[in-house]
Amino acid sequence: MTSDHPHVPHLTTALTGPLQQIESHLLEQQSRIEAWLRAQWRETPAPLYASVDLRNAGFKLAPVDTNLFPAGFNNLNPAFLPLCIQAFQTKMEHICETASNILLVPEEHTRNLFYLESVATLRDIILKAGYQVRIGSTREDLDAPLTLDLPSGGQLTLEPIQRRGNRVYLEGFDPCMVLLNNDLIGGHPEKLRDLEQMVIPPPDLGWTVRLKSGHFTHYHEVATEFARMLDIDPWLINPMFRNCGELNFQKREGEECLLINAGRLLEDIQRKYDEYDIDREPFVVIKADAGTYGMAIMSVTSVDELRSLNRKQRNKMGSMKGGASVSKFLLQEGVYTFETWGAEEAVAEPVVYMIDHFVVGGFYRVHKGRGVHENLNAPGMQFEPLAFVESCINPDTNQAPDAEPNRFYAYGVIARLALLAAARELADHREELAEGAAEAQA
Amino acid sequence: MTSDHPHVPHLTTALTGPLQQIESHLLEQQSRIEAWLRAQWRETPAPLYASVDLRNAGFKLAPVDTNLFPAGFNNLNPAFLPLCIQAFQTKMEHICETASNILLVPEEHTRNLFYLESVATLRDIILKAGYQVRIGSTREDLDAPLTLDLPSGGQLTLEPIQRRGNRVYLEGFDPCMVLLNNDLIGGHPEKLRDLEQMVIPPPDLGWTVRLKSGHFTHYHEVATEFARMLDIDPWLINPMFRNCGELNFQKREGEECLLINAGRLLEDIQRKYDEYDIDREPFVVIKADAGTYGMAIMSVTSVDELRSLNRKQRNKMGSMKGGASVSKFLLQEGVYTFETWGAEEAVAEPVVYMIDHFVVGGFYRVHKGRGVHENLNAPGMQFEPLAFVESCINPDTNQAPDAEPNRFYAYGVIARLALLAAARELADHREELAEGAAEAQA
Numbered sequence: 104m105t106s107d108h109p110h111v112p113h114l115t116t117a118l119t120g121p122l123q124q125i126e127s128h129l130l131e132q133q134s135r136i137e138a139w140l141r142a143q144w145r146e147t148p149a150p151l152y153a154s155v156d157l158r159n160a161g162f163k164l165a166p167v168d169t170n171l172f173p174a175g176f177n178n179l180n181p182a183f184l185p186l187c188i189q190a191f192q193t194k195m196e197h198i199c200e201t202a203s204n205i206l207l208v209p210e211e212h213t214r215n216l217f218y219l220e221s222v223a224t225l226r227d228i229i230l231k232a233g234y235q236v237r238i239g240s241t242r243e244d245l246d247a248p249l250t251l252d253l254p255s256g257g258q259l260t261l262e263p264i265q266r267r268g269n270r271v272y273l274e275g276f277d278p279c280m281v282l283l284n285n286d287l288i289g290g291h292p293e294k295l296r297d298l299e300q301m302v303i304p305p306p307d308l309g310w311t312v313r314l315k316s317g318h319f320t321h322y323h324e325v326a327t328e329f330a331r332m333l334d335i336d337p338w339l340i341n342p343m344f345r346n347c348g349e350l351n352f353q354k355r356e357g358e359e360c361l362l363i364n365a366g367r368l369l370e371d372i373q374r375k376y377d378e379y380d381i382d383r384e385p386f387v388v389i390k391a392d393a394g395t396y397g398m399a400i401m402s403v404t405s406v407d408e409l410r411s412l413n414r415k416q417r418n419k420m421g422s423m424k425g426g427a428s429v430s431k432f433l434l435q436e437g438v439y440t441f442e443t444w445g446a447e448e449a450v451a452e453p454v455v456y457m458i459d460h461f462v463v464g465g466f467y468r469v470h471k472g473r474g475v476h477e478n479l480n481a482p483g484m485q486f487e488p489l490a491f492v493e494s495c496i497n498p499d500t501n502q503a504p505d506a507e508p509n510r511f512y513a514y515g516v517i518a519r520l521a522l523l524a525a526a527r528e529l530a531d532h533r534e535e536l537a538e539g540a541a542e543a544q545a
Numbered sequence: 546m547t548s549d550h551p552h553v554p555h556l557t558t559a560l561t562g563p564l565q566q567i568e569s570h571l572l573e574q575q576s577r578i579e580a581w582l583r584a585q586w587r588e589t590p591a592p593l594y595a596s597v598d599l600r601n602a603g604f605k606l607a608p609v610d611t612n613l614f615p616a617g618f619n620n621l622n623p624a625f626l627p628l629c630i631q632a633f634q635t636k637m638e639h640i641c642e643t644a645s646n647i648l649l650v651p652e653e654h655t656r657n658l659f660y661l662e663s664v665a666t667l668r669d670i671i672l673k674a675g676y677q678v679r680i681g682s683t684r685e686d687l688d689a690p691l692t693l694d695l696p697s698g699g700q701l702t703l704e705p706i707q708r709r710g711n712r713v714y715l716e717g718f719d720p721c722m723v724l725l726n727n728d729l730i731g732g733h734p735e736k737l738r739d740l741e742q743m744v745i746p747p748p749d750l751g752w753t754v755r756l757k758s759g760h761f762t763h764y765h766e767v768a769t770e771f772a773r774m775l776d777i778d779p780w781l782i783n784p785m786f787r788n789c790g791e792l793n794f795q796k797r798e799g800e801e802c803l804l805i806n807a808g809r810l811l812e813d814i815q816r817k818y819d820e821y822d823i824d825r826e827p828f829v830v831i832k833a834d835a836g837t838y839g840m841a842i843m844s845v846t847s848v849d850e851l852r853s854l855n856r857k858q859r860n861k862m863g864s865m866k867g868g869a870s871v872s873k874f875l876l877q878e879g880v881y882t883f884e885t886w887g888a889e890e891a892v893a894e895p896v897v898y899m900i901d902h903f904v905v906g907g908f909y910r911v912h913k914g915r916g917v918h919e920n921l922n923a924p925g926m927q928f929e930p931l932a933f934v935e936s937c938i939n940p941d942t943n944q945a946p947d948a949e950p951n952r953f954y955a956y957g958v959i960a961r962l963a964l965l966a967a968a969r970e971l972a973d974h975r976e977e978l979a980e981g982a983a984e985a986q987a
Contacts, residue, residue: 196583230576231940235576
């Protein structure tokens with residue numbers, strides 16, 4: 104397919120040697136890996152959906168962020184929409200087998216047309232899976248249905264969510280399930296609290312409660328177990344991280360802890376680089392522990408760089424979407440992106456989408472003006488989405504380990520490890536709920 | 546996609562008006578239909594896989610045969626292989642969640658390269674779904690592995706099935722499940738009887754036991770329930786049928802019963818044609834009740850035609866694959882095929898594939914030298930397979946009811962009704978087994 108389609112990237116990867124080793128390994132062990140994953144999903148069911156940002160350094164392939172309220176469905180290859188539809192049907196049979204009416208609750212920022220295209224794609228997936236679906240808005244200023252025209256030519260109608268007792272509904276529409284596509288970073292709206300209807304994913308997995316460090320603690324466990332099974336160094340698929348307590352960039356409170364941890368992390372990375380003869384400069388990414396949208400994020404290559412931040416940089420690190428202030432940070436090993444696209448060698452970062460535990464597609468964020476160690480999901484960033492041309496579940500052992508279907512298979516495996524970490528977060532959450540209920544009864 | 550690909554048929558359908566009505570109806574009622582089907586699958590789980598031959602007369606869209614041991618996987622659009630893989634994963638999670646090694650048992654006729662390509666495709670689906678799979682042969686003359694080269698460039702290795710106690714295995718391979726792709730028309734091999742391993746589909750759904758009339762009795766019920774829900778005439782999706790007792794074409798035994806029933810069926814069809822102003826000649830298809838491979842099948846437009854069969858025709862109706870003699874026949878309303886392909890107006894018959902209750906693809910059997918009311922699956926027939934270019938689960942309400950994605954959706958709905966009939970056959974079979982076990986205990 105590649106040669107006929109001008110929209111398909113030719114990906115050139117520097118330092119492919121070690122990655123080919125990871126890919127070869129994953130390919131050879133496919134049936135063991137899948138059997139292992141099957142056992143994991145039996146123990147810990149996957150969330151309804153997720154997207155995982157991966158970075159592919161050639162010598163290392165690792166997730167750097169896992170989104171439990173994914174946007175970007177419009178960037179997937181339309182040829183794989185049937186996979187999304189089928190996976191959604193399967194998931195619904197498990198979680199709510201008699202459901203027929205679904206209320207989809209998206210983010211409130213209705214001026215982001217790209218995001219609205221994603222919501223429209225998600226709505227179509229649900230519709231085609233055979234459900235009635237309407238879109239409810241939590242916006243307080245919405246008192247009548249609002250129909251928006253989309254660049255793709257489609258339309259999207261947002262309707263005000265109404266509430267009666269412990270049920271939400273729309274005019275003439277009584278949903279049996281609420282599907283959240285809102286990360287609740289602005290807080291958990293009153294309207295959606297304590298509903299008798301099932302709310303999926305649970306609101307407590309929104310950024311009001313969830314921490315990246317919690318996710319990566321689970322991911323560390325998952326990657327360690329997986330690497331043990333395959334007898335590989337877990338570092339090849341696992342970004343190291345550290346976090347410290349409360350921190351105020353503007354007031355320079357908690358800075359000493361930050362500097363010490365950043366220094367130690369840089370040393371740890373250098374040690375691994377030495378071990379693998381990697382002639383690159385280690386870097387650390389500092390990001391809000393409860394953050395999204397590429398806000399409050401920066402990358403540094405030395406402690407000095409961190410010490411000498413200017414006021415503007417400090418302010419930037421202190422504020423989050425919706426003006427919330429940030430006090431908890433994650434220090435994560437920076438993973439280089441050595442996948443590039445085209446003659447300009449634009450940096451490309453894969454994003455993998457999953458519904459239930461099925462990998463349903465993905466795309467590359469291609470950013471022309473950005474470096475190999477910068478964050479690609481940053482405010483105002485102009486990325487060009489490049490849909491994966493192949494599915495991630497159709498590896499071909501007759502081709503090279505680095506051929507597209509096999510690289511995409513590798514992406515799908517690593518993304519599912521991050522999904523498993525998210526599934527364990529979800530299980531923790533369920534346990535907490537159960538304990539809470541038990542205490543309330545006692 | 547259509548215009549770029551020379552291998553995509555341009556389908557011209559005469560008399561599309563009434564079919565567009567069926568298609569429009571199915572499209573409008575999609576979420577009701579899917580909700581209804583979901584409830585059906587909860588009550589009666591679908592078989593592991595099936596293919597359904599449909600005939601599209603423009604005024605009528607109906608299944609004419611349901612195969613529970615489908616071949617032809619190689620004819621599906623490779624772009625939809627991921628759908629097959631995902632559906633197979635889902636099915637396996639339900640029926641045998643800890644399975645890892647699967648023994649695939651195909652038909653014995655190893656000289657049919659088209660069939661072997663299908664087995665190879667099925668093997669790849671299972672492999673890519675994450676299972677170990679090897680192919681076991683029931684052939685008595687096979688005492689060592691036999692590797693066959695396929696026209697596609699691939700290979701297939703058949704290994705002799707060995708048995709120890711109540712388990713089958715291959716050299717160095719202990720399967721936990723046997724997947725049958727053999728309709729057992731030659732009988733149920735001793736080697737595969739009374740196994741402690743799970744055998745799927747159950748051998749009793751092979752043609753040693755199963756009857757088409759049993760299937761179409763269930764289909765009649767399903768079509769009636771479905772038509773009632775949608776408030777349409779069930780005849781639009783249901784071929785009428787009759788059967789009579791034992792019959793010997795060569796000896797002309799039971800002929801009177803055959804003639805009477807054929808005459809009544811032709812009258813019944815004429816009545817419906819009159820009701821719908823259809824200016825076509827009714828015809829009846831007579832086929833072996835336990836038959837396959839297009840053997841022992843003929844179509845007649847009058848009782849006289851049937852009365853005056855010559856010796857050759859009578860002999861042809863009396864024998865089946867493997868030389869078995871035929872004594873039970875199904876008389877089925879002939880459904881015209883008004884889908885044609887190309888300037889030659891070659892007749893095209895859709896075949897829809899399902900894994901679990903998911904429609905995973907399909908293709909057209911295009912036969913250039915055959916008429917609109919002849920059987921397209923006949924010995925020596927030369928059909929050209931034309932893979933569906935679109936999936937059957939991605940209808941598009943923005944396009945005409947007869948646009949490809951919508952026509953394919955309609956095919957997928959009707960095929961799933963036939964699948965549901967097969968699911969009920971399977972349930973009957975399970976009940977019989979349970980009763981048998983209860984009696985044995987008593």
